[in-house]
Amino acid sequence: MAASDSTILGVVILTRHGDRAGFYQDPITYTASSTVITPLGAQQEFQLGQHLRSLYLNATSPSFITGVNDTLVDQTQIHVRADAGGELGVIYDSAVALLQGLFPADTNYTTDLANGTVVTGALGGYQYVPIESVEPANDVSLEGWTSCGAFDASTTAFYNSSAFAQKRNESAAFLSQLPPFLDGRPVTLENMWNIYDFMNVQSIHNEAFSKALPPTFLAQALTLASWHEYGVFTSPQLDGIGNIAGRTILPQILSELASIANASDPLKLAYQSLAYKPFFSLFNMTGAAEQNPLLTGVVPYAAAMALEVRQPLAGGEPVVRLNFKNGTGEEFVTYNFLGASDDVPLSTLVNHVNPALINSTAAWCTVCSNTQDRGCGALALAASKASGGHHQPIGPVGAGFLGAGLTLAVVLAMLAVLAFLGMLTVGRGRAKKAGSTHSRVIFPLVP
Incomplete structure (x- = not known):
């Protein structure tokens, strides 16, 4: 369905955080150490917010959201959540930076006092958008995999599988060349995410490391890390434990999509700031990765998924369009999902994933x-x-x-x-x- 054949009622946006310092996560439980966002990461998210604004809050854009307040924040029209789990402030701070780009300071953010004075908000009308901080100890929706014995057992079973053994043999020659670049980290396929993450962070922030690393090594490590993480955070069965990241976040996503589709509900834009894991499960559970193999890879910093709720001009129920922006420097691309070649009716998406929801x-x-x-x-x-x-x-x-x-x-x-x-x-x-x-x-x- 072309953009001209429908109007956009609202959008649910999911983003990965921006650039951060290095960290470590356990290869079995995925319990993570804390880290911090970098100025580069904050800039990436701010620019992503600006890009989203140009698409959805710009009256001249074909994706302008019908009825949205595109200048001052209307808190009834926006809902923001940020994972406050293993990477701690990185994901929350990414949301703050993105929102600065999405809703920049506006001198119309004022209040009239009884004495006749008009006061503009601090920092030239800086707008404070409420953010729901989601702590995994109290809310399982954004990090369904941590402290989950069934997930740990599934990960261990994956490491003991014949497919993993075959990949270990195939990658042995490459892995044997990595110890000089890993500062003593274990060089095993099980530890592949930590290997790639260390190499990636150092390549961005350490000039000497970047110059010393052979030119193909980072891309090879990313390919292995993507295969590794897709194997951990997906399952062939819709309700498989590997899909738990998607199974726990989807109830919130579906609720937001339904609110946007409901003409009596004011919600126009919902935004969730996340780690990379839920993207694997969501692309797998919706069949988007099957139709588009590019979506089986690790999503880079500041990647974004936009689930647009659209109303066909010809009538009928609202439909969902899946757009994905694969990191900084990329544009949003529309991807088919659920075996369709066009936008998918909201009820079709709900009925497909409903049996697997937690x-x-x-x-x-x-x-x-x-x-x-x-x-x-x-x-x-x-x-x-x-x-x-x-x-x-x-x-x-x-x-x-x-x-x-x-x-x-x-x-x-x-x-x-x-x-x-x-x-x-x-x-x-x-x-x-x-x-x-x-x-x-x-x-x-x-x-």
Whole structure:
């Protein structure tokens, strides 16, 4: 469907963070060490925000969002979330930088005082866009893979597979040449992400390293790292544990798409700042990677996916268009998905992924066989109290129905315990202020 055949109602944007200092993540659990964004990374995200503004908040653009306030931030029209997990401030700071480009300072950001004075916002009308900081300890939606025993077991099984053994043999000659460039890091295929990440960071920030590294080595390392990470963060089965990054983020994405498609809902633009992992699962679960093999690679810094909600001029239900920008210096490209050769009806996307969704903390605890971390301990305690002290395991949530199979008494007990522990907020969580440390928890609802 050509742009002229539809109008754009809004967009859900997913971006990878900008350039950062090096860090390490465990090859099995993917538990990550903290790192910091660089000035280059902040600039990359700011420029990405400017580019997004030129597309969606520019009245002369064919992708201008119908009815959006393109000057001053209307907080009812935008919803922003940022992963506050393993890479800590890098992802959150990337969101701040992007929003500076998306909604730049505006001298019309003023207030009239009772004494007749007109005051312009600080820094020439700098606009403060609320950002929901998503802490993985309380909310599983943006980092479904951490503290998940089933995911760890799946990763180990991948490392023990015949395909991995074959790739290890194929890459042995190349890996044997890398020790002089890795400052003592283990040179194994299992550690391939950390190998590539170190080489990439050093190539950007260390002139001596960049000059010493043979010209093909970084590209070869990226190819191996992409194969490695795609194998870890995807599954052939839609509801496979390798897809957990997509299975936990998709409920929020679908909710935002539905809000944009709903004429009575003011939401126009939803933005989530992420690590690279969910992109693998999302491209796999939607079939986009199958139709477009380019999408099996590691997405670079400041890459962006834009899921546009469009209304066909000929009528009918809203459709979704998948656009992807493969890092800085690239333009957005439209990619087909779900086997289609055109935009996909929103209901088709929902019906396809719905059986695999992990819609609640309770469901995640069950899938990951976790009874202690990320709210699972509180849920287990609540269930035990509700059953008179005898533990009743919480069964899987079926086909997108949140909390199906749980009794009202169990849910009320959960709420009481979570509230007592200070872990619970009620509501959609659409407008958390920047700098807030308060996070919502996904928990089952009663059908």
